[in-house]
Amino acid sequence: MTGIDTADGGATDSDAPGGDATGSDASAERRGAPDAATATYVFAVCRQLDPAVLGGLAGLAAGFPVRGLRFGPLAAVVQDVPAAEFSEDAWQQRLSDRAELEHCARAHHEVVTAAAACGPTAPLALATLYRGDERARQALEADTDRFTAVLARIEDHAEWGVKVYLPTPFPTSSATAPAPPLPQGGRAPRGAGRAYLERKRGLHQAREDRHDRALQTAEDIDAALSRLATAARRLRPHSPEMTGEKHRLQILNATYLVTSVCEKRLRDAVAGLRHRTGAEVELSGPWVPYSFVGEV
Template sequence: MTESGADSSDGNAIYVFAVCRAPEQAVVADLPGVAADAPVRTMPFGELTAIVQTVRAADFSDEVWQARLSDTRELERYARAHHHVVEAAAAACPTVPLPLATLYHDEERARLALTGETRRFLAALARTANHSEWGVKVYAPERPAQEVSRPAQDMRSARRGPAVPADRPRPAPGAGLAYLDRKRGMQARREQRQEEDLRVAEAVDAEFQKVAAAARRLRPHGPELAGGHRVQVLNATYLVAERRADELEKLTGVLQDSTGALIELSGPWVPYSFVGEV
């Protein structure tokens, strides 16, 4: 939750939203930030500037923050407030966003700690300047639901016991073998579909990487997050130069037509995913 020793004692702490080149105070002056009783402001350190706010340290103690993490609405409120400040700064100049709830005891400690990271910040600013982050989620083409096979029904009926008249004809010889063959066929088709989905994911990722300056593959969402019966085969994010952003929507349409997959494009975002890769 905190960095460089901000604690829960009485008094104030310095909350740091982001590091920028040299933004004007007016860019963030009217933003509420994460606290209602102090303005968001700029804090120069060396050749860079931090976007900060003075907050009550007790409001960000480990105990309070852990309670906040378990309250979805409260956590979302803080996350949105944090992002709103970062977004405003990024709209004005190249910006390195810092993690949610980055705090220091006081300005002296904040400046000392941030100055020690100057080389990393400069590298991140150079990497992401005039670039945005775009998210790409790919879902496998929809396929018809598999019908329940007759042999499977027969096998289940057999396990339930003698629910039919004794003089009813017995299943034809070979019914069990046919059932097993059908099961093996279904397994083979599932494996084939998985291979096809992997090829689709790799093909889409390769095409987006041709446009992007950098890329990150994330863990695909399960059905509960992907929505209904959709199978997500790619969850990735790309760092794309602003001058090439117009290419993304067209590329998405072309890839959807060629693969049959559903592709969701989101962005542009502040490049959170790429500021640490320096």
């Protein structure tokens, strides 16, 4: 969803001070593109901002510099963008194109990451727009207390992503074999049907046992890593159809808010869990804490 502000002065970005890269819920009815030649796109909010870190960033609109916009004690990272190219309809088309969506998300993330070099930074949702600097300043100032609380919460923290995989068992010949054919005369050998059903029951029980072990492994890993984190979020695991990896099954997809002093302990814990569980544990980060800026 976009964050274009409305004609009566309201804004459609979320009532939370930040959000993930997928967007936010609207707080008022959107009414199309701004009337001015440019709109103000807001990437993030921070306490302090060195203009030098923004130099050379392309942002989302070529020819318009990424810059800071002060509001009260805080600063927003913003960019002028052509209003016609960032209208409601234009954004819907842009976000429905996977390649274009990825381009916008990467550009947004690049700016947020650069700003985070100056200190704690709260990313705003992708497509947060206002009809000029004054409208942006008014809306952001109204949420100053929440931004301040979020920045205090994430200071000296980073987000780390963890994905855990187990090998996907290949079906055995007995798992895929049909029921034994009837011999000539139409009667199966005594006990053949019972043996077939027992094999089927055994395979079903084995699948259930593997499922239970996978769930327990995911719970154990999440519990161990959560103990090192200030906050944690469990996300929906990706299916093999989504990942395109048929040979392994994702059993945990989670993200953790971790202080900088615990980074080594986190890495060591992941290495230990790999060895202890035999699972593939993928650790990514450190990231700007996108997943934890909307919880205050």
